[in-house]
Amino acid sequence: MKIESLPSNYSAPEQMLIGSNSLKNVQTLIDFNGFSPILVGDGDTPHIWINVPMNQQGTEWYPLVKDNFSTNPAVIVLKRSNGVKVTTPDGEVIDCEKRNDGTIVVHKLNLRPFGINVTANSESLNIMNTSFSSSGFSNMRAVVGLGGA
Template identity: 30%
Template sequence: MITRAKLPEDYKPLEKLCVCSNIMIGGGHLVAVGDVLPLLVGSGKVPMIWLEAPMDQTGKNYVPLVAASVALHPAVNVTSDGNALTVFVGGSQVLHVVQNEAEVAEIDILDLRPIGLNIFGNPDSMTVGGSTFSQNTFSGGGTFLSFGI
């Protein structure tokens, strides 16, 4: 399980991550559930992705689906197209991320609903529960979306 205190050794934060029109500058994490980080996007020759799914309603137990952009579960497929990665879970696209520069990436498709998290977005906006975020800028690290458990 990936937590804020226990990041993967080969994870390198991006200087800038655009997530469905929202910009994170200076590192940081997209989403946290308690201390668990179910999605990490890091820098590499192509974007480096880690994805975990909650196993139950407590939000304390997770199953790894993708580590360092490699599928770990039979229901998951990760495809690479040059500088872009696409992740499918059970045939549904859950993530598309493009790394245009060494420290800059953009998530233009995000749908974590198939893995039990009500977070989804497109190039124009991101919806979390009943809230929609569009064209916001966050800087200085930290976590964009943080849910307590």
């Protein structure tokens, strides 16, 4: 989805932990030529949007998950009292929860099944050939921007 026109019901979390990295007031994880493949939004439980590229250039995107609802029968959104997990036949895409202190914790992230080289586990966030561990990001539009005009 275009970063300039994020969903009206999306609210960026004040605090998020992903791969031992702390994000504070960060709008989106990745800016890929003005598009974001994944949004992790705030709420009583995390709200997930996943968009996958329809072409190699990343100029057209398909909404696979919209606010915790799958648009594809092969993609399953599992909700629990404080968290959300999205799975495909290729495995888990994201597993996250909201803690009592309001922090959203992303335990696992894997966008590789969609041709996007982004993964995270409890130790690091890996975007393409760059690994982030124990880093802090605050007051940013995106942690990583890819592509350019």
